[in-house]
Amino acid sequence: MITIQNLTKRYGSFTAVDDITFTAPPGSVTGFLGPNGAGKSTTMRIAVGLTRPTSGSVHVLGANYRDLPNPAARVGVLLDASAQHSGRTGREVLTLGAMTLGTPQNRVDQVLEQVGLTAREANSRVGTYSLGMRQRLGVGHALLGNPEVLILDEPANGLDPQGIHWMRSLLRGFADAGGTVLLSSHLLHEVQMIADRIVMIGQGRIVADGAIDQLLSDGTDLETLFLTSTMSTSREGIAA
Ligand SMILES: Nc1ncnc2c1ncn2[C@@H]1O[C@H](COP(=O)(O)OP(=O)(O)OP(=O)(O)O)[C@@H](O)[C@H]1O
Numbered sequence: 001m002i003t004i005q006n007l008t009k010r011y012g013s014f015t016a017v018d019d020i021t022f023t024a025p026p027g028s029v030t031g032f033l034g035p036n037g038a039g040k041s042t043t044m045r046i047a048v049g050l051t052r053p054t055s056g057s058v059h060v061l062g063a064n065y066r067d068l069p070n071p072a073a074r075v076g077v078l079l080d081a082s083a084q085h086s087g088r089t090g091r092e093v094l095t096l097g098a099m100t101l102g103t104p105q106n107r108v109d110q111v112l113e114q115v116g117l118t119a120r121e122a123n124s125r126v127g128t129y130s131l132g133m134r135q136r137l138g139v140g141h142a143l144l145g146n147p148e149v150l151i152l153d154e155p156a157n158g159l160d161p162q163g164i165h166w167m168r169s170l171l172r173g174f175a176d177a178g179g180t181v182l183l184s185s186h187l188l189h190e191v192q193m194i195a196d197r198i199v200m201i202g203q204g205r206i207v208a209d210g211a212i213d214q215l216l217s218d219g220t221d222l223e224t225l226f227l228t229s230t231m232s233t234s235r236e237g238i239a240a
Pocket residue numbers: 011016034035036037038039040041042043
């Protein structure tokens with residue numbers, strides 16, 4: 001469970017996140033949507049203790065992320081797949097991650113198989129990886145500790161159709177086993193196929209929040225809901 005309560009983040013006089021409240025419940029995938037600059041990454045960074053909120057709170061599994069014992073083992077995080085060390089191999093990245101978490105080393109091979117990186121790819125330097133391979137490695141890193149929660153910022157970017165299909169099955173299986181998934185993405189078709197709940201923000205404020213079936217109950221598709229809900233807050237809407 002992720003519980004966000006009256007969360008606000010200001011940078012000087014600019015309000016990036018403006019008094020948002022929502023929950024991402026266990027056993028479900030919550031799609032976190034919004035135009036560029038809406039405040040999604042800022043919210044996720046606050047959730048994992050990388051950015052301090054101005055006010056309000058984010059509780060993950062009932063506590064501040066930083067107050068959880070061994071938080072990375074309970075909460076799998078992928079914020080920026082391109083941030084991995086380019087000089088290490090994929091296997092080295094996961095091996096170091098497993099050592100840091102105190103996870104048995106055989107977990108590395110399990111995860112490599114789970115994310116579909118071959119032995120040859122695992123032994124290649126991350127600097128040679130495509131974006132899709134980095135995303136797979138980043139998701140693998142997030143899964144290393146067998147977490148209960150996944151917080152993933154645009155994990156499907158750069159994935160090919162097989163990769164997107166794989167990601168969908170992985171996240172569905174994770175949620176169906178009782179896990180909590182908070183997933184940001186601009187791939188609305190994919191989100192519509194996988195998410196149980198949607199939280200949409202524009203200019204730091206929530207513009208839609210609810211079960212996807214209810215939000216789309218009148219036959220609207222997610223893209224239409226997104227465009228109508230965020231029009232006044234997107235760059236295009238502001239320019240019009
Ligand atoms: N460290 C910072 N200092 C100043 N402004 C910041 C900082 N980090 C983010 N912002 C601003 O906060 C706003 C929200 O940014 P954020 O990265 O959370 O958006 P986003 O919804 O993730 O966007 P995208 O879809 O483009 O990734 C943006 O206007 C951004 O420029």
